[in-house]
Amino acid sequence: PQPVVAVVGRPNVGKSTLVNRIIGRRQAVVEDVPGVTRDRVPYDAQWNGRRFTVVDTGGWEPDARDRAAAIAAQAEIAVQTADVVVFVVDATIGATDMDEKAVRMLRRSAKPVILVANKADNQAVELEATSLWSLGLGEPHPISALHGRGSGDLLDAILAAM
Numbered sequence: 010p011q012p013v014v015a016v017v018g019r020p021n022v023g024k025s026t027l028v029n030r031i032i033g034r035r036q037a038v039v040e041d042v043p044g045v046t047r048d049r050v051p052y053d054a055q056w057n058g059r060r061f062t063v064v065d066t067g068g069w070e071p072d073a074r075d076r077a078a079a080i081a082a083q084a085e086i087a088v089q090t091a092d093v094v095v096f097v098v099d100a101t102i103g104a105t106d107m108d109e110k111a112v113r114m115l116r117r118s119a120k121p122v123i124l125v126a127n128k129a130d131n132q133a134v135e136l137e138a139t140s141l142w143s144l145g146l147g148e149p150h151p152i153s154a155l156h157g158r159g160s161g162d163l164l165d166a167i168l169a170a171m
């Protein structure tokens with residue numbers, strides 16, 4: 010079986026856009042409005058001749074009685090069944106309380122985590138992304154999933170972590 014890479018993070022940070030960038034097609038559903046419930050969706054991907062599965066996650070259940078629990082449950086299953094976790098943060102917003110909570114869960118999982126600072130569409134945001142070192146997940150990888158900036162370096166890092 011090929012390695013599994015789970016893409017997790019808050020709603021609207023650009024997880025599905027990143028998945029589309031990784032698989033090279035627009036197949037994962039990108040939403041302007043957060044709050045759309047989706048399952049964990051696996052896609053075949055390859056980079057430098059290595060095949061892997063990349064899993065897009067929704068992780069948002071707006072009508073759940075316990076919203077936080079629903080988010081955590083979705084993300085945790087994806088994380089636990091992955092070989093490598095890609096944790097996406099919105100670099101234009103920075104780390105939020107929900108990001109901090111996710112980091113605690115990621116730590117407990119003991120999986121290799123790659124921290125992605127998405128929406129770094131320009132150098133100014135890219136520089137701000139260095140503040141994400143504070144999350145304690147190592148080096149932030151600034152990318153623009155929308156425009157492709159930094160995605161090659163990110164894929165190299167993902168492969169190195171497999």
Ligand code: GDP
Nearest residue numbers: 020021022023024025026039040128153154155
């Ligand atoms: P998800 O909820 O985490 O899956 O986020 P989506 O992939 O659906 O994207 C949410 C919104 O952010 C959409 O409007 C995307 O076009 C936008 N977006 C995603 N990546 C980027 C990026 O790198 N730069 C900018 N400026 N917008 C982005």
Ligand code: MG
Nearest residue numbers: 024025038066
């Ligand atoms: Mg999505």
